[in-house]
Amino acid sequence: xxxxxxxxxxxxxxxxxxxxxxxxxxxxxxAARPLIEDFVRSAAGLRHVRIEDGKxxxxxxxxxxKLWPTLIVMRDGRELGRAVRPSNASDLxxxxxx
Numbered sequence: 001x002x003x004x005x006x007x008x009x010x011x012x013x014x015x016x017x018x019x020x021x022x023x024x025x026x027x028x029x030x031a032a033r034p035l036i037e038d039f040v041r042s043a044a045g046l047r048h049v050r051i052e053d054g055k056x057x058x059x060x061x062x063x064x065x066k067l068w069p070t071l072i073v074m075r076d077g078r079e080l081g082r083a084v085r086p087s088n089a090s091d092l093x094x095x096x097x098x
Contacts, residue, residue: 007058007062010074017047020048021051021053023068029068036071071092073095080095
């Protein structure tokens with residue numbers, strides 16, 4: 001995870017974007033990785049942005065992220081939905097239906 005974006009940059013992204021907040025060392029994030037990758041592969045046209053989150057990281061705080069991984073789907077700067085600590089495909093499938 002290496003993306004360092006500002007909230008204004010995220011809000012300006014066109015189309016549909018999946019923001020994945022987490023930390024490379026987080027075991028829960030590591031366990032969710034295959035599930036998230038399958039979801040991204042199945043969603044045509046979805047931009048996936050992995051964001052290293054943690055203390056002092058303003059982007060995560062602006063979205064009120066408290067647990068990892070937190071997945072937020074945005075479309076043209078508007079939040080459509082989020083999943084916190086997804087553990088199965090049903091936790092993710094409704095994120096793109098809005």
